Amino acid sequence: MGHRRFEVTTLGTGAALPARGRYPTSQLVNVNGSLYLIDCGEGTQQRLRSVGANFMRIGHVFISHLHGDHYLGLMGLISSMHLMGRTIELHVHGPADLKPIIDLQLRSSQTYLRYPLEFHALEPVSGRSAWTDDRVEVSLLALRHRLPCTGFVFTEKRTQRLLRKEKLYLIPQFMRDRVKHGEDLELPDGTVHPNRDLTTDPPEPRRYAYCSDTAYAPELIDHIRGVDLLYHEATFTERLARRAKETMHSTASQAAMLAHDADVGQLLLGHFSSRYKNTDELLAEASAIFSRTSVSEDGHTYPVIARSIL
Ligand SMILES: [Zn+2]
Structure with missing residues (x-):
């Protein structure tokens, strides 16, 4: 027990503009074999293929906000699932404006999905529960961005005694x-x-928090306190702190401050601006504030390790 699978694969770690070797944002969360996709930038289907993920096992897609680098791969995925003969329902959770976008594209291509697509409109309200099944509970984080933007906290279900x-x-x-x-x-x-x-008591449920895109948002601390793994965007370094503020993104230092103040287990950085050819500077900056930091790489998988055994 306590060895249930709970891991995050970062399919894309780039920001808005294409960068060599980095796709735009998408993550695959595997909880004991059930797959949940967070964001779905362009190329997500190829990334899913390259990590060998079975599309049909993806039951839910969570879209944080409607900047293109977070959802322009969604229609392709929806359409491929249709072509592959999917019959089980797909849940899409995202901003209310996403629904008419999906509907228009399906209508324009005269696509009548063979499977039910259940849409759940999200409002970014920290702490609100968005989904519960027998493996996880997903709750929301209100991020600070130019558009309404939602982060997600995945909490695994407590096991039996x-x-x-x-x-x-x-x-x-x-x-x-x-x-x-x-x-x-x-x-x-x-x-x-x-x-x-x-x-005896079962192990404490592990938690994974996803924060992208957002300016530095200390009000999140209460909602992510003690999570085992925190993914936080780090689009820029401190040298571009002003640019970060203007575009409502975070620097690596700010991500690390949040991780430190919320006393999380581990910090995983991502959403890197294409100006950074490698991530050394971002990692060094964050590690100076919070040592248990890593930088995400495209296609890599990060287990959610219980904070108590780190
Ligand atoms: Zn954005």
Whole structure:
């Protein structure tokens, strides 16, 4: 237990303009085999192919905002799923304006999707829950950007209680599920074994927070406090702090300050301006403030490691 899969693959780590070796933003979150896509910049389909992801296992797409580098790959993906014969529904979560954009494109190409596309309009309100299923809960972050922009916090579902090995002999097979759910064990002879004698606490649910695009937003701290992995955009270095402010993006230092103040497990930087040919300077700047920092690379996978075992 505690070894359930929870990982993030950064499919694209670039910002608005194309850069060699970097695609625009998209991430694939894998929670125990269920796939959730966050943002869907141009080329996302190719990136999904190159990391060997099965399109059909993507049940949800979350779009943060309507700048092109975060969603212009979406129609291609929707259309490919149709061509591949998808029948299971696809949930698209995004700003309300995204719905008529999708509808217009489908209508104009006379495409009648073979699968249900369920659209969920998002308003950026920090802490609001957007989706819950048997693997995760997804809640929202209100980011600071030129357009309404939403970040996401993925929290894995708590697992059942763990049976103590040395007590297994006491628990009849047919009662094990109920004990895992927290019930006391009452035997036919009337003996009662309190649940706490038979089980131990499951591991704390891990959390992953996604913050892109945004200016420095300290009001997020309460909502991302203690997350195991924080992805934060770092479009610029401090030398371009003014440019960051104008365009409502963050510097690597600001991302690191937020990670530090929110006491997160690890920080992953991304959304790099095409002016940076490599990420050394961005990494050095952030690491000076928050040491557990890495820079995301296109196509790499980052496990969400419990903060308590780092
Ligand atoms: Zn943007």
